[in-house]
Amino acid sequence: MSEALSKPDVQVPVTYRKITADRYISHEYMLKEREKIWSRTWLVAGPAQDVKESGDFFVFDLDPESIIVSRSESGELHAFFNVCQHRGARLISTDLGCMEKWTCPYHGWAFNNDGSLSNVPDEDRFSRGVPRDLLSLKPLRVESWGGMIWVCMDQKAPSLKEFLGPVVQMIEPFRPEDMTLVEDQTCRLECNYKAVFDNFCELYHVEHIHPQHELIFDCPTSTAEFFENGHTRVLIDGFTVNSRLPIPEEVPPTQWAQLETLGMNREDYKGRVLDVRRDVQLKKRETGPALGYNYDLLSDDQLSDIVQYNIFPNSILVLQPEEFWILRSRPRGDDPNQCYWDKFALRMLPDAELQKNSSVTFPALQNRANVSFNLDQTSDGSMRPEHDEFDQEAIIAGEKTMTITLDQDIHLIRDVQRGMKSRGFEEAWLNDDEARVQHYHNYIDRYMEN
Ligand code: FES
Numbered sequence: 001m002s003e004a005l006s007k008p009d010v011q012v013p014v015t016y017r018k019i020t021a022d023r024y025i026s027h028e029y030m031l032k033e034r035e036k037i038w039s040r041t042w043l044v045a046g047p048a049q050d051v052k053e054s055g056d057f058f059v060f061d062l063d064p065e066s067i068i069v070s071r072s073e074s075g076e077l078h079a080f081f082n083v084c085q086h087r088g089a090r091l092i093s094t095d096l097g098c099m100e101k102w103t104c105p106y107h108g109w110a111f112n113n114d115g116s117l118s119n120v121p122d123e124d125r126f127s128r129g130v131p132r133d134l135l136s137l138k139p140l141r142v143e144s145w146g147g148m149i150w151v152c153m154d155q156k157a158p159s160l161k162e163f164l165g166p167v168v169q170m171i172e173p174f175r176p177e178d179m180t181l182v183e184d185q186t187c188r189l190e191c192n193y194k195a196v197f198d199n200f201c202e203l204y205h206v207e208h209i210h211p212q213h214e215l216i217f218d219c220p221t222s223t224a225e226f227f228e229n230g231h232t233r234v235l236i237d238g239f240t241v242n243s244r245l246p247i248p249e250e251v252p253p254t255q256w257a258q259l260e261t262l263g264m265n266r267e268d269y270k271g272r273v274l275d276v277r278r279d280v281q282l283k284k285r286e287t288g289p290a291l292g293y294n295y296d297l298l299s300d301d302q303l304s305d306i307v308q309y310n311i312f313p314n315s316i317l318v319l320q321p322e323e324f325w326i327l328r329s330r331p332r333g334d335d336p337n338q339c340y341w342d343k344f345a346l347r348m349l350p351d352a353e354l355q356k357n358s359s360v361t362f363p364a365l366q367n368r369a370n371v372s373f374n375l376d377q378t379s380d381g382s383m384r385p386e387h388d389e390f391d392q393e394a395i396i397a398g399e400k401t402m403t404i405t406l407d408q409d410i411h412l413i414r415d416v417q418r419g420m421k422s423r424g425f426e427e428a429w430l431n432d433d434e435a436r437v438q439h440y441h442n443y444i445d446r447y448m449e450n
């Protein structure tokens, strides 16, 4: 347990500790995680836009818990355990909605959307009385930050901002709270929630299973950073090619659409493909406001690159100036070999006000702004994509997609879980580029052992 995985950019030293298979397959380990991890950390519950207006609510399931997040009539944000205080029935069984009161389907107890008990049918038949304080919904901590709602079951845990540490200031310039949800998917995966999270803690696999990435990103020169509380970040140069491979003569087709969107001519980059990244930064800086994007808070590198935060214990935030993905794994039922894998995609839609005085219009960008997702009208008139939930088999059969890259990961992850169960597997053997996996598991250990 002494060997350090040394990297010059490590902020928190990553120490080698065994990562054995039991943590992925043991039912006992899974039950202990409920006490030691899920009930003690801040968790992404869902997108903030789902509780923008009074009466809005959504349900965040974290088996065996179910949590209601709501915006009450007074405009205050709340979170409650989704359980009726009469005899324990689940109160709400829909994903989201807008209501002033929730009525339990069993005996009809009604609760206001601030959690207070409002009505009990035949109340005079409770000769013991019905003490409102005792029988209102059980609250938990809730915060809105970064376009996301966060909840925490532990009253003694540090604040959300303390838990996230430096990550807060790093993410805020991207203004995720100004982005709009355009996609809401859940895939039922046949693996432990940590197995899929691990997959997003390293780029070692990228050259093997994501061949398309070598024409867009330079993973070998990525920079990893390690933070307190198990969080990590990785920075990857975008609008470039894999520096370990021969440099192509022309801009790869995978970049064409994006260059066209910016009004750049790919013919100009024959023989100088490596200049694209810098020119994309300049172009975005120059034309951003005219195109309806405000890049004022972002550095040049942030205009072209991709940055990914892995937030302990189960959320991955992938940020670009115009797009934000929240990827999240959650335990499913009582089986450590299963999990839910959620993807919320948010997009920065161009601001019409910024565009107003502009003479710059690129047809491709207009199309992008109106990109057709399946947006349905919600009760308050705003547009929201419908939640789509499916089995990993639907991805493998090509009936559903979470983007080609995530699909490729999903194809593989089931076999990783199968391998974990073999007598022939004892522990993971990580390389330096997988130090983020180690860092994550060291904090899993820390929580499990304390
Ligand atoms: S369990 Fe909810 S009203 Fe009886």
Ligand SMILES: [Fe+2]
Residues within 6 Å of the ligand: 199, 205, 206, 210, 405, 409
């Ligand atoms: Fe991957």
